[in-house]
Amino acid sequence: MSDDRSPSTPPAAEALTRCDALVLGAGQAGGPLARALTDAGRRVVLVEATHVGGTCVNEGCTPTKTMIASARVAHLARRAGEYGVHAGKVHVDFPAVQARKDEVVAQFRSGNEQGLTEAGVEVVMGRARFTGPHAVQVALPDGTHRAFEAPLVFINTGARPTWPDLPGLQDVDALDSTGLLGLKERPEKLLILGGGPVALEFAQAFARFGSDVTVLERGERLLEREDEDVAAALTEALTADGVTVLCGHQALEARRAEGGLSLRVRGPKGEKTLHGTHLLVAVGRTPNTDDLGLDAAGVEVDDHGHICVNDDLLTGVDGVYALGDVRGGPAYTHAAYDDYRIVRDALLHGTHRSWRDRLVPYTVFTDPELARIGLDEQGAHEQERPARVYTLPMSKVARATETGETRGLIRAVVEASTDRLLGATVLGAGGGELLSVLQVALHGGLTAADLREGIFSHPTWSEALNNLFMQDPVEVPGAQERNDPR
The missing domain is CATH 3.30.390.30 (FAD/NAD-linked reductase, C-terminal dimerisation domain)
Structure with missing residues (x-):
């Protein structure tokens, strides 16, 4: 017998759990907020679709900066003679680099999980979808569902890498940042679409690991939001490390080719074809709002899919908040963590501060x-x-x-x-x-x-x-x- 229930309707046999607060996403805003509310005596359920710690711990800051540290050691070892030290030929054991990275990620993730457990937060692994303004259905890994209701709901579902509409992209086994972090062998020739911080950090790191790296940026120069001489100096540093930087180049088509892939591009001097063994797509990030059932909750998003919030990070629905990358603005871990503090202070301490007037620093971890x-x-x-x-x-x-x-x-x-x-x-x-x-x-x-x-x-x-x-x-x-x- 077919099941004709709408996706927003909980299964009839589903048990309903009522709690004081629902937190959707265990990132760098959701996890700390869940602990703070639990410490304040609230019953909190935290729903996480993949892994505790969010992008930062699992696919962002922690793994990339760990790999960048290994790449810098390789770079310094090659420069040892400049300091009067003779280290011999440098060999990068890429599987060992990855194993070190995985160990650090596991340590950080475990610490986040332990913190939630010790605080008494109920963590539910599964995918959440709104069925009403304060009601959520969670699809569990075993195929069953659970339903939750709470007067307070906090959306901290983050963002994911954006995939551009490029012909052939899906046919060449292109990688996003998460896929690149999971490689077991070092790419021989790495092509990178995009010239932002993620692209540049990976470009330099893999060049130092020994890969042949080419960065393609549509704009006239890298890092257009920075002073021109600053961007030029960083571009020069990347080039000195062996990164080929092609600005003013637009990718037109990707195709499979012998030994990897080809990428047809248009630049200032016309069209040409680049060849590589791997292709990294690093052109931005998309908020994880398209599969949350926000219509059922009455939560509005902007033209880019980011959740609209007021100064207190409250959506247009009373009691429903959005924190971190999902609401737009600077997509930094420290900004997400400060979102947590804004909400914590408003709800638990009666003090209010707007996210709009804060100065948020950032660092691009190139060298x-x-x-x-x-x-x-x-x-x-x-x-x-x-x-x-x-x-x-x-x-x-x-x-x-x-x-x-x-x-x-x-x-x-x-x-x-x-x-x-x-x-x-x-x-x-x-x-x-x-x-x-x-x-x-x-x-x-x-x-x-x-x-x-x-x-x-x-x-x-x-x-x-x-x-x-x-x-x-x-x-x-x-x-x-x-x-x-x-």
């Missing part, structure tokens, strides 16, 4: 690292914000010279009227760590003069801030100054 917070120079010009821009090449930083890491620069944008920081960019070894010093200064309202005259340990990376603010700045005029006829 050198690219880290930024707030305004850069091109942003100051675009906003016609009266500012002073200070820039210091890493070649003038003592620590950089001593460690042989002179690629990159430090840049700070300072408000002309107050001498306070508006933003900073660091391209250099450990750039994310040095940016954190500038971020704390920004949050603390310190001035350029404070940092110029501050006492930092010698010779540290942070000591470079003394010299940074001793440089002659570039003046960015405001709109009124620009239009002054005098």
Whole structure:
């Protein structure tokens, strides 16, 4: 007998579980929130479709940065002679690199699982779908279903790699970032579609592992949101590591070919065909909202599928929230974790803070690292914000010279009227760590003069801030100054 029930109707024999809160997704917002609500005495059910820890632990930050660490060791070993050390020929044991990565991921995932268990959170593995504003049906791995209701529902289902509409793409066994992380053998010739952070981190790492890597970017240059000289310096560093960068190139068609695949592309000089053994697609991410049954809940999404929320991360449905990548905005683990804190404080402590007015830093974990917070120079010009821009090449930083890491620069944008920081960019070894010093200064309202005259340990990376603010700045005029006829 056929089952003609609609997908949004729970099976008749299904038991209904009522709880205080439902959390959909065990990512870096959902997991901590589930624990906090449980600690506050709420009965919480957390539903996770694949694995606890979300993208960060399982397919993002943890595995990629672990692999990047291995790639950097290989890079330093090849440079050993520059430091007067002779290490011999470098051989990368790629299966061992992957095994190390898998061990670290398992450790982090286990820690997340243990934290939920110890807190008393009920974790249900399965795929959730709304059947009403506060009702969810979960398809379990064994084919059965469970139904849940709660006055509070938190959507933290994250995002997945975007697959472009490229002819032949599905026929050439193309990989997304998750697929690339799962390879058992090192790719001989890796083609990468996309020139964003994910693409560039993988490009450099695999070039250092010994792969022949080509990056194809549709835009005129890499990292168009960054200052042009910063993007150019990072492009130069990638090229020095053996990465071929093709900007202004659009992929037209993928085909199977002997030994792998071919990719027909159009560039500034016309069409040509590239050959590779593997193809990585890294052109963006798509929110996991299309299979949640949001219509049944009355939850609205924007044109890109991101869930619409107010300042408190509340959707248009009372008691239903969205946190992390699924709601759009900066797709960073630390932003998702701060979403958790915003909701936690609003619900448990009665304090309210908007996600819209926060400054979110980010780091691209290439080598050198690219880290930024707030305004850069091109942003100051675009906003016609009266500012002073200070820039210091890493070649003038003592620590950089001593460690042989002179690629990159430090840049700070300072408000002309107050001498306070508006933003900073660091391209250099450990750039994310040095940016954190500038971020704390920004949050603390310190001035350029404070940092110029501050006492930092010698010779540290942070000591470079003394010299940074001793440089002659570039003046960015405001709109009124620009239009002054005098």
